[in-house]
Amino acid sequence: xxxxxxxxxxxxxxxxxxxxxxxxxxxxxxxxxxxxxxxxxxxxxxxxxxxxxxxxxxxxxxxxxxxxxxxxxxxxxxxxxxxxxxxxxxxxxxxxxxxxxxxxxxxxxxxxxxxxxxxxxxxxxxxxxxxxxxxxxxxxxxxxxxxxxxxxxxxxxxxxxxxxxxxxxxxxx
Numbered sequence: 001x002x003x004x005x006x007x008x009x010x011x012x013x014x015x016x017x018x019x020x021x022x023x024x025x026x027x028x029x030x031x032x033x034x035x036x037x038x039x040x041x042x043x044x045x046x047x048x049x050x051x052x053x054x055x056x057x058x059x060x061x062x063x064x065x066x067x068x069x070x071x072x073x074x075x076x077x078x079x080x081x082x083x084x085x086x087x088x089x090x091x092x093x094x095x096x097x098x099x100x101x102x103x104x105x106x107x108x109x110x111x112x113x114x115x116x117x118x119x120x121x122x123x124x125x126x127x128x129x130x131x132x133x134x135x136x137x138x139x140x141x142x143x144x145x146x147x148x149x150x151x152x153x154x155x156x157x158x159x160x161x162x163x164x165x166x167x168x169x170x171x172x173x
Contacts, residue, residue, distance in 0.1 A: 002154040004051025008042035009147040021112030022074045027103050034063035038073035043148040045080045051154045077119050092153040095128040099147045105131030
């Protein structure tokens with residue numbers, strides 16, 4: 001088993017879309033970033049890469065690469081998941097927190113879980129998304145930014161006598 005932690009933060013500015021967990025959030029400000037600025041997906045990417053000991057999202061997808069300008073962060077997450085699987089690991093669960101003053105995220109949690117479940121090829125029950133405010137304190141409280149945290153648990157996939165096995169428990173087909 002491997003555990004990884006990820007964090008990301010983005011400035012909020014007018015004239016940009018606000019994407020969180022692959023879902024467009026209705027807000028007058030959006031995340032400033034080289035990519036689409038999806039703070040939650042970036043935190044998840046960092047958690048997955050960290051668990052594998054593979055540096056961070058900026059190392060794999062640098063902000064000075066013009067081919068990544070405006071890229072959909074879901075594509076970045078798909079590439080990271082492919083890398084994790086190629087190293088013989090699967091995702092046991094992901095626990096995340098999004099910190100945003102407004103709008104309230106609770107109405108989007110189901111959509112975000114559904115989107116991430118599809119990208120990660122895991123059940124929605126393996127994904128936790130908590131939404132918090134900063135109680136009007138600091139840059140998040142002033143609606144100048146958004147932050148996200150993610151923790152991931154990975155399990156090694158083993159092939160034994162023609163049967164897939166995760167950790168010490170056989171996968172049921």
